[in-house]
Amino acid sequence: MTPQSPPEALNFEGEPRRVGVEIEFAGLPPWETAELVRGCFGGTLHELSPHRLRVAGTRWGDFLVELDTQYAHPDDKVLNDGPRTNSARERERHQRRVEFHSKTRELIGDVVTGLVPTEIVCPPVPWHELGELDVLFPALRAHGAKGTDASLLYGFGLHLNPEVASLEIPAIVDLLRAYLLSAQHLREEIDIDITREVLPHANPFPREYALKVLDADYAPDLDGLIADYLEFNPNRNRELDLYPLLAYLHPDYPHELFTDKLIKPRPTFHYRLPNAQLSRPGWGAVTEWNRWVVVERLAADRKALAQRAGRYRRHHARSPLLRWLERLQLWFRKGRVKP
Numbered sequence: 001m002t003p004q005s006p007p008e009a010l011n012f013e014g015e016p017r018r019v020g021v022e023i024e025f026a027g028l029p030p031w032e033t034a035e036l037v038r039g040c041f042g043g044t045l046h047e048l049s050p051h052r053l054r055v056a057g058t059r060w061g062d063f064l065v066e067l068d069t070q071y072a073h074p075d076d077k078v079l080n081d082g083p084r085t086n087s088a089r090e091r092e093r094h095q096r097r098v099e100f101h102s103k104t105r106e107l108i109g110d111v112v113t114g115l116v117p118t119e120i121v122c123p124p125v126p127w128h129e130l131g132e133l134d135v136l137f138p139a140l141r142a143h144g145a146k147g148t149d150a151s152l153l154y155g156f157g158l159h160l161n162p163e164v165a166s167l168e169i170p171a172i173v174d175l176l177r178a179y180l181l182s183a184q185h186l187r188e189e190i191d192i193d194i195t196r197e198v199l200p201h202a203n204p205f206p207r208e209y210a211l212k213v214l215d216a217d218y219a220p221d222l223d224g225l226i227a228d229y230l231e232f233n234p235n236r237n238r239e240l241d242l243y244p245l246l247a248y249l250h251p252d253y254p255h256e257l258f259t260d261k262l263i264k265p266r267p268t269f270h271y272r273l274p275n276a277q278l279s280r281p282g283w284g285a286v287t288e289w290n291r292w293v294v295v296e297r298l299a300a301d302r303k304a305l306a307q308r309a310g311r312y313r314r315h316h317a318r319s320p321l322l323r324w325l326e327r328l329q330l331w332f333r334k335g336r337v338k339p
Contacts (some may be wrong), residue, residue: 001284001287002286003290005293006297007296008296008300011163019162020121020125020135020159020160021158022158023119023158024118025117025146027150028145028154032143033120034063037055040060041060043057044056052066053066060129065118066118117154118145119213124163134285134286137284138281140154141281146279148195148275149193154195155199156276157196157275158274160269160274160288160292161269161271162269164268167249172225176242177299178298181309183205183240189291190291191275202238205232205233205239206232207231209232212232213228215311215313222250226246227291230255236263241256244268245267245268245269255290
């Protein structure tokens with residue numbers, strides 16, 4: 001499958017836009033996964049801890065492979081704190097504390113291997129080279145990796161981190177508007193797994209927030225955009241997580257979420273909706289990228305964007321009963337419900 005070109009192929013620095021890809025799965029522990037990644041893309045394998053590895057020096061940069069739980073990995077704060085004093089006794093106590101902490105985290109990882117997913121965090125890849133990254137997915141499937149639909153317990157996802165084309169707030173708001181208008185269609189097309197619907201990690205945006213952003217008069221500055229986002233989205237559990245981008249744009253914003261170590265500031269959108277469909281031949285990052293490009297094309301079409309935003313607001317201004325009747329009529333027209 002060929003990656004489709006976005007309306008803006010270059011980033012805000014005039015370079016080809018890149019896309020970070022993260023994939024979660026079961027059935028393949030981190031060591032075997034890292035060896036597979038090295039087999040696909042070359043590089044050098046480094047053990048960072050027993051359940052976290054880096055495949056360094058590939059054509060795109062470094063791949064990180066790890067169990068997807070922080071409790072399986074040593075805490076940098078414990079490792080880097082240092083002894084309280086410079087006495088030999090305190091240095092020895094500190095060394096024992098570090099060794100005990102590291103061994104405990106290793107044992108936790110041993111216990112939960114197979115219960116929590118393995119995750120591959122890929123380096124940013126130019127959008128037009130995503131097809132070359134996709135050789136990873138059949139390799140994972142061939143080596144026993146299991147995706148979202150392999151079990152009701154597997155709420156695994158594939159995340160895309162598309163680099164923004166512009167850091168201007170109006171451009172970011174237009175993309176957010178386009179996503180809000182496209183979200184339901186994306187959910188239907190992706191056929192979101194029921195387990196992922198139940199889990200909070202990719203929750204839809206509240207309707208009240210969508211109505212606010214889709215108002216034709218909505219034109220916030222950066223502080224206003226952040227304040228509104230925080231009010232309606234007080235955690236990271238959204239299908240399109242803007243916190244990495246907002247933290248990049250305003251690293252000193254006075255809110256605890258902006259210092260959360262799990263939020264890595266970067267000039268990208270964090271798109272968390274897609275399932276990890278490893279059981280489907282031909283599925284990969286390109287499939288989900290091409291779906292994402294449809295959102296970007298809507299954002300670039302200001303006339304269509306305004307028209308669809310107006311229709312959305314008018315529809316949701318009606319009573320719930322009228323909206324239900326309208327949806328029922330649509331089902332009849334599409335033949336989904338037989339009279």
